[in-house]
Amino acid sequence: GAGVSQSPRYKVAKRGQDVALRCDPISGHVSLFWYQQALGQGPEFLTYFQNEAQLDKSGLPSDRFFAERPEGSVSTLKIQRTQQEDSAVYLCASSLPGQYTGELFFGEGSRLTVL
Amino acid sequence: SQQGEEDPQALSIQEGENATMNCSYKTSINNLQWYRQNSGRGLVHLILIRSNEREKHSGRLRVTLDTSKKSSSLLITASRAADTASYFCATVRTDSWGKLQFGAGTQVVVTP
Numbered sequence: 553g554a555g556v557s558q559s560p561r562y563k564v565a566k567r568g569q570d571v572a573l574r575c576d577p578i579s580g581h582v583s584l585f586w587y588q589q590a591l592g593q594g595p596e597f598l599t600y601f602q603n604e605a606q607l608d609k610s611g612l613p614s615d616r617f618f619a620e621r622p623e624g625s626v627s628t629l630k631i632q633r634t635q636q637e638d639s640a641v642y643l644c645a646s647s648l649p650g651q652y653t654g655e656l657f658f659g660e661g662s663r664l665t666v667l
Numbered sequence: 668s669q670q671g672e673e674d675p676q677a678l679s680i681q682e683g684e685n686a687t688m689n690c691s692y693k694t695s696i697n698n699l700q701w702y703r704q705n706s707g708r709g710l711v712h713l714i715l716i717r718s719n720e721r722e723k724h725s726g727r728l729r730v731t732l733d734t735s736k737k738s739s740s741l742l743i744t745a746s747r748a749a750d751t752a753s754y755f756c757a758t759v760r761t762d763s764w765g766k767l768q769f770g771a772g773t774q775v776v777v778t779p
Binding site for chain 1: 697698700702708709710711712715755759763764765766767768769770771772
């Protein structure tokens with residue numbers, strides 16, 4: 553498809569398990585973003601890539617969160633030893649390059665529930 | 668932490684009425700954007716206004732920006748039931764050019 557694709561759409565994990573969430577951005581979009589959205593809240597920035605370079609990871613809540621984009625296209629957000637407070641929707645977005653971030657194209661999100 | 672704050676948090680109107688929501692932010696910005704999110708879906712970009720612009724239109728949408736007051740407003744004219752969604756403002760700060768920071772959103776319900 554032509555849009556941002558995320559998988560899985562839904563993930564249930566037991567506390568302590570590791571999870572991996574995948575994002576396939578729009579072809580040609582060099583900028584890729586991960587956001588965390590709690591129920592009823594706005595998206596919170598996690599991290600940002602330009603091609604394979606992770607330029608900003610200031611929003612990652614702890615060292616249990618790790619993101620990579622090794623070939624500058626598909627990205628994976630990994631959460632180790634999941635905790636209940638990690639339950640949220642994880643949104644991926646991509647955009648065309650620019651000096652300042654312009655329009656973001658979002659995927660449908662991956663809803664993580666930690667039991 | 669969230670850069671923008673939307674007001675009101677929730678808005679309920681009837682079809683045909685106009686809906687206005689406001690966004691305030693704290694620091695110098697390069698641009699401000701508005702997004703819509705239907706329940707359980709991803710966000711959809713509506714409009715972008717740059718810091719040197721004061722007003723912008725797109726279809727039934729009108730956005731204003733007042734950088735002296737650090738605020739923006741989104742007006743949806745002649746609302747439809749399909750406009751029911753959450754609306755978020757987001758800013759790109761001049762000192763953090765890659766990061767788009769969102770507010771908590773305004774939940775709009777349009778009843779037929």
